[in-house]
Amino acid sequence: MKALEKSIYAHYAVSKAFNKIILSDLDAYDGTKKEQLKSFIEDLQNGGCISGMIGEFIYHADCKTFYKKHLDDLEEIRDELENSLGECIKNRHRLPHYTFMCWLCFEEYCFDIYRSTFEK
Template sequence: MTTVSNKTLKSALQDIINSKPSSLQVAVASEALDHEDITSFFSDLLQHGCISGMIGSLIYYIDTHKFFDKHYNEIEELRTEYQDNIGEPLQIKNDLKNFLAWFDFEETAYQMALELGLEV
């Protein structure tokens, strides 16, 4: 990933939190700010995914289901956009809400990493 200073990343993530309350981006930004090395956070998340357990708020079904319900409209919008881009339906594995909560958290993190100037 590109070297962008932690200070710059923290400032950009805080701006996201302040300007987009209750969005998927705020969930990712808040989680990223809980880590000392933000670049490593994005790198680890995009390499290992939520299934690795690194996102403490998205480990248990009860939590992923709440996350899905809270962000349902954004998740559906992102899922539709993704499916349109790849030209086929997303293959849902196992629990729908859990799968889509993880998928959308990871996809949002990927898009944010690009916007923040991190090479992914």
């Protein structure tokens, strides 16, 4: 799916894992693949990972495993995001660091795809 290649974060290896998660959830939505992607990301924008809609990131143990596997990429994505915002991103919900990082980076990855694909 071409839209997934448009992210500014596509060069990170973790993007493949994120794409797998996204693609596995699209069948729950109606329409073309592009319409499904738009609906999926809009749901994520409304509820976020904290809503439990991303099965891979519901449990802290799963987030910890994912974080350890993709630690460098996730930390670099956070650094990129903080640099573009010009400020530190706070863990307002006081989540374990690994859960916070998985949620933050996955959401930012998806929102970047949305911006580059649907906000033209």
